[in-house]
Amino acid sequence: EAGVAQSPRYKIIEKRQSVAFWCNPISGHATLYWYQQILGQGPKLLIQFQNNGVVDDSQLPKDRFSAERLKGVDSTLKIQPAKLEDSAVYLCASSFYPDGYTFGSGTRLTVV
Amino acid sequence: DQQVKQNSPSLSVQEGRISILNCDYTNSMFDYFLWYKKYPAEGPTFLISISSIKDKNEDGRFTVFLNKSAKHLSLHIVPSQPGDSAVYFCAASLNTDKLIFGTGTRLQVFP
Numbered sequence: 001e002a003g004v005a006q007s008p009r010y011k012i013i014e015k016r017q018s019v020a021f022w023c024n025p026i027s028g029h030a031t032l033y034w035y036q037q038i039l040g041q042g043p044k045l046l047i048q049f050q051n052n053g054v055v056d057d058s059q060l061p062k063d064r065f066s067a068e069r070l071k072g073v074d075s076t077l078k079i080q081p082a083k084l085e086d087s088a089v090y091l092c093a094s095s096f097y098p099d100g101y102t103f104g105s106g107t108r109l110t111v112v
Numbered sequence: 113d114q115q116v117k118q119n120s121p122s123l124s125v126q127e128g129r130i131s132i133l134n135c136d137y138t139n140s141m142f143d144y145f146l147w148y149k150k151y152p153a154e155g156p157t158f159l160i161s162i163s164s165i166k167d168k169n170e171d172g173r174f175t176v177f178l179n180k181s182a183k184h185l186s187l188h189i190v191p192s193q194p195g196d197s198a199v200y201f202c203a204a205s206l207n208t209d210k211l212i213f214g215t216g217t218r219l220q221v222f223p
Contacts, residue, residue, distance in 0.1 A: 004155070033210065042116070042201050042213030043156070056210060091155055100146060101211060103155030 002026065004104035006092050012110045018080035021107045025074070025094030031055075033101070034067055034077050035091040043091055049075065082111045115139050116204050118214035125221050131189040133217050135202030138183065142204040146211065147176060147187045150199045159200070160187070192221045 005024040013019050025032050030051050035043035046065065048056040051072035060067065064083070069075040079086055089106040117136045125131045133147075143164040148156035162169040162176045162185065169176050175188045189196055202214040 006155075009153075035213075040121075040215070042118075042203075042215045043211075044213070045210050048210050093155075100158045100161065103148075103157070105153070105155045108153075 004092055004094055004102050006090075006104035006107055008107055009105065010108045010110075012112060013082055015084055015111050016081040018078065019082055019109060020076050020078045021090050021092075021109075023075045023077070023092030023104060025092070026096075026102055029094035029096045029102075030072070031095045032069055032075050033093045033095075034075070035093065037089045037091055037106070039088070046077070046090075079109075082109075084111050087111045114215075115142075116202055116212050116214040118202055118217050120217050121215070122218040122220070125192045125219065127194055127221055127223050128191045131187075131192045131196065131219055131221065133187040133189075133200050133202075133219065135185050135187075135214055136183055137185075137204050139204070139206070140180075140183065141206055142212075143207065144205045145176070145178060145185050146203045146205070147174075148201045148203060148213075150201060150216070156201055189219075192219075194221050194223065197221050 032049045034046040037043040046060045047067045049069040052069045067077045089108050091106045093101040093103045095101045146161040147159040149159045150156045160171050160174045178185045197220050199216045199218050201216045203211040205211050
């Protein structure tokens with residue numbers, strides 16, 4: 001079974017630039033999550049999709065972050081404009097009840 | 113508001129000995145708890161879980177204990193191996209919904 005695919009693996013941008021991350025979940029997994037992991041902290045949920053609908057985006061900074069999951073399969077997370085404090089690893093995970101989450105390898109974003 | 117806490121940022125254990133990683137939570141409604149292991153440059157990988165209706169779950173060298181009255185769970189690794197060196201995250205969920213993670217404990221197993 002193929003895992004959760006994420007790209008790019010690394011990205012360095014200047015503050016105020018925009019950036020987009022892509023995630024392709026495990027086939028058949030209806031639920032998709034984006035987490036932000038800042039160095040020294042645990043992953044924090046940004047947004048949860050069920051198929052192509054948003055279940056929870058209460059922690060998403062909507063003034064600069066956006067996410068979509070068209071067709072209920074792969075998803076993109078965008079930051080525009082980026083701030084220095086957005087430097088983190090962005091993790092995508094998918095799940096299919098009752099199985100647990102499967103995480104991708106993440107995208108490490110550095111904002112300079 | 114940190115609902116899941118791992119108060120020890122790091123732990124160093126000799127190979128062959130027991131590693132005990134601790135986790136505390138504040139929300140008594142959590143009904144499912146998990147431990148994830150994370151190597152550098154990789155995403156977290158699932159290690160072991162426990163339902164709130166149990167107090168112990170064992171899988172090979174890994175055992176998770178849950179003390180609901182104390183809102184505390186622990187992960188025991190015995191015997192510890194150098195390959196166990198990683199960051200371990202405790203996570204909790206409600207109704208198998210989104211996971212809330214602790215801040216992680218970096219385990220180092222030395223020869």
